[in-house]
Amino acid sequence: MSVEVESMGQRPQVTALAVAVLALLEERPMHPYEMYQLLLSRGDDLLVKVSAGSLYHTVARLADQELVFAEGVDREGNRPERTTYRLTERGHETLRARLAEVLRFPHAEYPIFPLALAEAHNLPREDVVALLRERLRFLRVDIEDLDRMAEWAAAHMVPRRYWVVVPYLRATLGSQVAWLEQFVIDLESGALDWEEFDPLTGLRVSGPEHPWAESDSAVPPPVRRRAAPL
Secondary structure, three states, X not given: OOOOXXXXXXXXXXXXXXXXXXXXXXXOOEOHHHHHXXXXXXXXXXXXXXXXXXXXXXXXXXXXXXXXXXXXXXXXOOOOOEEEEEEOHHHHHHHHHHHHHHHHOOOOOOOHHHHHHHOHHHOOHHHHHHHHHHHHHHHHHHHHHHHHHHXXXXXXXXXXXXXXXXXXXXXXXXXXXXXXXXHHHHHHHOOOOOOOEOOOOOOEOOOOOOOOOOOOOOOXXXXXXXXXXX
């Protein structure tokens, strides 16, 4: 089935949390607190940064954009009033268009870790080894958690389409662990050249010049060919 995507100027811009909210409201109308609890219980906080405050703010913004609307207010006992929201037709179309765009095109997301890895040569070799060993410990715990989630979902016969992201996350973390383990081995063995630092002052001994862009080669370094869509 083809999904038409409106131009960026016509379609409301939605954050990752807004996509999660719209997807929840595709299931049924619900109030923001219920959305928040569902995101946490389903483990969706692995996919999107969420807090109660940010979720309420997101719902209010979606209402301003006419992607959701307040269907009614109810109260249970002495609890505060809760507003139930429903997806509009425009919200439904926006969700489909945004999902289609993200699935189709590999946008640059600029996570902070690759930047830290690229600049790790500004730290002494032994510090980088120690820090990455600690990171590997955390990642192995994350992998164990994902394995437990997958085992639970399979044992409870949850349709795979609802947790297909779990093995995807597991595979990406597994690849990162394998790469980092080899990187640490190369650092420790000396197979990988590294900057030198004065053990007393902590200052770099070798020069800070980055040879990539300053290369005198007649052939310039390769550049990224694919640009983000307008």
